[in-house]
Amino acid sequence: MSETITRTWSPEGDETRIALTELRDMVGACMQCGTCTASCPNWYAMDVTPRRMWRMVQFGMIDDILKSRTFWLCSSCYMCTLRCPRGLRLTSAMGALKRLARLDGARQARRNGAFYEAFMSDVEANGRLQEASMMQGYFLRRMDPRLPMAFLPLGLRMLGKGKLHLPSRAQRGRLGPMFAKARQMEAGS
Known part of the structure; x- marks a missing residue:
């Protein structure tokens, strides 16, 4: 410290x-x-x-x-x-x-927050976590073209073991009202 x-x-x-x-x-x-x-x-x-x-x-x-x-x-x-x-x-x-x-708004805070924001955005949009779309959002937020290549070996291993699922539209948008209410409550406090 x-x-x-x-x-x-x-x-x-x-x-x-x-x-x-x-x-x-x-x-x-x-x-x-x-x-x-x-x-x-x-x-x-x-x-x-x-x-x-x-x-x-x-x-x-x-x-x-x-x-x-x-x-x-x-x-x-x-x-x-x-x-x-x-x-x-x-x-x-x-x-x-x-x-x-x-x-x-520090650089470190933006970098660390990118994963958190991508995760929450994906859950809000899809009703659950969709790994492929969440990582896409994370890579876009980080704006580092080399970053996806660093995750490629892990992604391929996950895909091979059936742990990586392609996006599904089944629950899409169902959590939107809950997230909107949470944002409204945060703005009021």
């Missing part, structure tokens, strides 16, 4: 300031017990543990937070929230970090 605060909690823009204030309020009472990290099924893949992330939020280490991929790996299982002895809304805090990263 960096010892210096590279950017303070007074950034430009009302949306960012509101997001930061909301985030600090969510985790301000964290006592660093580590229950969130012990409860997280994805902690092993994170570059910063959830407990450490909350401390970084408390210290206002925005640049270090936004460089992390931790919040993008949150699967929103709510285990940290359910087990937190202080009753903190930690899953909501991870969501607030995702929103903050999108507001910040």
Whole structure:
């Protein structure tokens, strides 16, 4: 963890300031017990543990937070929230970090958010995850012509084992109203 605060909690823009204030309020009472990290099924893949992330939020280490991929790996299982002895809304805090990263618009945040956005867009459009169309959306968002070639061997192995399915139109558009309502609720909060 960096010892210096590279950017303070007074950034430009009302949306960012509101997001930061909301985030600090969510985790301000964290006592660093580590229950969130012990409860997280994805902690092993994170570059910063959830407990450490909350401390970084408390210290206002925005640049270090936004460089992390931790919040993008949150699967929103709510285990940290359910087990937190202080009753903190930690899953909501991870969501607030995702929103903050999108507001910040840093290159790293755009790259890490591309997969998340492609995943959610594909589920909204198809009613379930369609691996082929989701990866196509991911590649388009990343705008790196070399990236699909890096995934080609994995895609061929998945296709050979029957794990990669071609898009189906069976559930197409059925989740659209639910996503629209969620966007409406997020805009109102």
